[in-house]
Amino acid sequence: MKKYFFTLLATIYATSASANQPKEWQLGFQKAASESMRDIVNFHNNLLLPIIIAISVFVLFLMIYACVRFRASRNPNPSKTTHNVAVEVLWTLIPCLILIVMAVPSFKILYKQDTIPKAEVTIKAIGYQWYWGYEYPDENIIFESYMIKEEDLKKNQPRLLAVDNEVVVPVNKVVKVLITANDVLHAWALPSFGVKRDAVPGRINETWFKAEKVGTYYGQCSELCGIQHAFMPITVRVVTDEDYAEWLSSAKIKFAKEPLLENENIKIASN
Numbered sequence: 368m369k370k371y372f373f374t375l376l377a378t379i380y381a382t383s384a385s386a387n388q389p390k391e392w393q394l395g396f397q398k399a400a401s402e403s404m405r406d407i408v409n410f411h412n413n414l415l416l417p418i419i420i421a422i423s424v425f426v427l428f429l430m431i432y433a434c435v436r437f438r439a440s441r442n443p444n445p446s447k448t449t450h451n452v453a454v455e456v457l458w459t460l461i462p463c464l465i466l467i468v469m470a471v472p473s474f475k476i477l478y479k480q481d482t483i484p485k486a487e488v489t490i491k492a493i494g495y496q497w498y499w500g501y502e503y504p505d506e507n508i509i510f511e512s513y514m515i516k517e518e519d520l521k522k523n524q525p526r527l528l529a530v531d532n533e534v535v536v537p538v539n540k541v542v543k544v545l546i547t548a549n550d551v552l553h554a555w556a557l558p559s560f561g562v563k564r565d566a567v568p569g570r571i572n573e574t575w576f577k578a579e580k581v582g583t584y585y586g587q588c589s590e591l592c593g594i595q596h597a598f599m600p601i602t603v604r605v606v607t608d609e610d611y612a613e614w615l616s617s618a619k620i621k622f623a624k625e626p627l628l629e630n631e632n633i634k635i636a637s638n
């Protein structure tokens with residue numbers, strides 16, 4: 368029995384130490400790759416979880432106590448009590464206090480996420496049925512990002528998560544994401560950055576993240592948007608500044624939004 372327990376613990380630990388994408392038998396969150404997500408995880412682990420456990424244990428204790436203490440065999444003449452003002456005040460006040468204790472740090476995190484610092488890179492994500500379109504408004508770049516079908520997957524590309532054209536952003540830079548949709552509601556979500564925002568047709572929502580580690584991060588559309596909702600993943604590749612500059616110069620040609628002027632073309636090619 369002890370052995371199984373340790374195996375289980377080891378499995379939980381191993382899954383919690385892995386990064387960037389969902390793992391089989393995963394419990395809890397994906398590993399945080401931004402400050403926002405770290406805030407969310409700390410809030411959950413250090414405040415919500417203890418409260419949840421304490422309430423569950425307390426209610427379980429009350430139920431067991433009531434079952435034993437007030438069982439029929441011990442109480443042939445049951446009590447006729449219906450009200451107890453003190454208890455009623457307590458079971459209203461204590462939950463209120465718990466909610467207030469939870470609300471303060473919760474709002475703090477929410478406002479921090481909502482306040483967008485000065486953006487160093489801006490990208491625009493547009494939800495379509497059923498793929499994502501991306502624009503780099505300052506860089507004249509536009510492209511579409513489709514999920515790679517299972518039979519076309521290369522090694523190390525996760526099923527249902529890898530896409531043909533990834534979003535590329537530099538590490539440790541504030542990336543502002545403008546999010547909208549072209550047809551129905553979608554949602555742009557990236558768990559390890561702590562980002563999830565609705566993509567609404569005719570309206571632009573904003574969010575931001577600052578990825579702290581180089582790597583590939585996976586997310587998915589998180590609003591039921593139709594039959595292929597599960598097949599419009601989001602892949603963000605976080606790279607070093609040099610790699611980003613390199614990617615930019617090739618992407619400006621490959622994904623040019625406006626036709627390139629001839630001299631601009633030469634300028635980019637010579638970079």
Ligand SMILES: [Cu+2]
Pocket residue numbers: 494495552553554588589590591592596599
């Ligand atoms: Cu969608």
